[in-house]
Amino acid sequence: MISSMNTKVDLTMRASAFIGMTKTGQIMIGDKAFEFYGEKSKRDYIQIPWDKIDYIAASVYANKWIARFTIFIKDSDKYYSFSGKNNKELLRAVRNYIPEKRLVKSLSFFDVIRKGICGLFHRNKL
Numbered sequence: 659m660i661s662s663m664n665t666k667v668d669l670t671m672r673a674s675a676f677i678g679m680t681k682t683g684q685i686m687i688g689d690k691a692f693e694f695y696g697e698k699s700k701r702d703y704i705q706i707p708w709d710k711i712d713y714i715a716a717s718v719y720a721n722k723w724i725a726r727f728t729i730f731i732k733d734s735d736k737y738y739s740f741s742g743k744n745n746k747e748l749l750r751a752v753r754n755y756i757p758e759k760r761l762v763k764s765l766s767f768f769d770v771i772r773k774g775i776c777g778l779f780h781r782n783k784l
Contacts (some may be wrong), residue, residue: 662693662705664690664693666688669747671684671742671743672685683695683697684697687752706729714729714730726741727741
């Protein structure tokens with residue numbers, strides 16, 4: 659049986675986790691951790707304590723709509739991508755536990771292309 663790390667729950671929302679195959683379930687924001695519980699299998703769960711989160715990057719479109727967000731873990735190369743029913747509300751609840759400077763907007767497709775092209779020119783100058 660899986661037990662929650664949280665003692666107080668702020669928000670529960672239906673969501674999807676993008677880990678290999680897409681898993682659907684519930685995201686729980688509480689006082690101790692960010693938790694995801696899959697609906698089909700008891701083994702599909704993710705519990706991330708607030709002190710283990712390095713930063714959260716959100717994919718924002720048209721400066722309004724948040725498609726998904728990714729949680730990056732400290733001292734590790736691991737990251738987890740999620741999408742909830744209302745990502746804006748979800749990230750507002752997370753903001754109570756993660757400082758706002760660690761909630762960042764991810765680069766757009768064109769920003770990545772521009773950085774790659776600029777990197778090519780800078781590399782050739784050396």
